[in-house]
Amino acid sequence: MYRAFFGIRKVLFLIAQMSMCTGRLGKYRRQSLQYNLEIVLFSTLKCVVFINYLFLLFRLIKNNTFAKKLLMKLKAAKRWFNWHKWTSLICTIFLLYLCITGLPLIFHEEIKHLLEENKKAVITEQKLSLDKLAEIAASRYPGEQVRYAFWDENEKNKVLFDVVDKPDAPYEKSKYLVLNEYTGEVLGAPKTDGLMNIILKLHTDMFLGIPGKLFLGLMGILFMISIVSGIVLYGPIMKKYDFGMVRKNRSKRLQWLDTHNLLGIALTAWMVVVGFTGIINTLSDVILGLWQQGQLAEMTAPYKNQDPLRGNYSSLEQAKLAAENKVKDMKAAVIAHPGTPFTSKHHYAVFMRGNTELTSKLLKPVLIDAKTGLVTDSREMPWYVNTLFLSEPLHFGNYGGPVLKIVWAVFDIFTILVLVTGLYLWIARRRAEKQQLFIAKES
């Protein structure tokens, strides 16, 4: 375009020169009136050309991609802002609820230790047989049977039994007993209706069962969208400023905005990890169902059409030994009796825990035939079950010692601040917009 302008100028100059040299004007060159006329003519020509050039330039700018890009950027920014606003508005109240109920849950173990009796296990020469221990536990509740046996890594020499009337009874009916593995002494009877259990229920499903869990999972998904849109908005807003700037000397609203941005961008990774693992945890029932229909059904396919077991099961102690024999370097973490959701109707399922940090979280099942006591099968869990196994510690923050729990709590409090500042910013913006409308209407 620039070159074109110069081209046109050159052409006009040439025309002017030619007319001066060869035209009728040439004869009168020395006469000042004609000479001035030439100058005036040429100057007007120059002005006309220049104005034309300006018009062309203006039209070019209007059609120009640069202007279009700017307009599209503004529209896109508005769209991202609306996504951020609406996903945040819907999920904030639930996220606040989850952060607040989650805060004491970080210290679940410590608080349980304070509230419940916890005797130490006295060690004698030899551990009692598991069958004997299960008998002692079941005798406490006549007519009822043990259906799960748990070993806690942090509570050595103790075993926790779940005693209930039927293997598939709901969890509310479970009675728990902690026994000394060596002496068989009952060391405690943990309750399932304590304060921490109530807070846990509130946090996981608001006492609404599976629909409640899935609803909270949906809120988690909105939370993820809110974080992503927040990151996209961070770019244009903070482009001209230094990282971490918090303007406290101007309006309150600006201070809260800077705080919201700083906290939000600094905590992004943690919020994404804890939020996403939270969503996965809400899918635990789905994952269990998938495993039952998939790998478990495969492993117990030969038993599919057999009648359910009657009479006594094979020895629990033998089952544990067989499992530990089958998978070396792993210890039993949980044993599920036939008929419970984690195994078939004909097998004990012994879930093994490894020695390393990673393998201690990825439980591996060993299926023992409950009639013969022989190992039926043992496989690595499918990827979606292992994902769930890793999501639980990453969500709770209880895997890295006491300092990690404190760090987790601080992150949680800062997340509450992000949510609260965001809420305040929305309220303040609405108030300001209403004021502007009011002033506009008045004038």
Add this chain to the structure above:
Amino acid sequence: MDCPATCRKTAAIYRKRILTMKNTFLKLWGMPMLLAALSLFGLIAALLGDGLWDYLGWLALSVPLFLVIRHYYK
């Protein structure tokens, strides 16, 4: 119109613009990316390792917290 001089000038302008764009990108996203990387490292190190890795995890995770507090009370 002499092309070489103007060509060199426009090339210099573009080069400077690209360099400033790189610098503005790092100035804007450098710290956030560093904090995210530190947080992820801290979370995973404490999960998959024991002893020393736990301590490294605590250290890495507390960096974003300290920075936030420092910037807020600067």
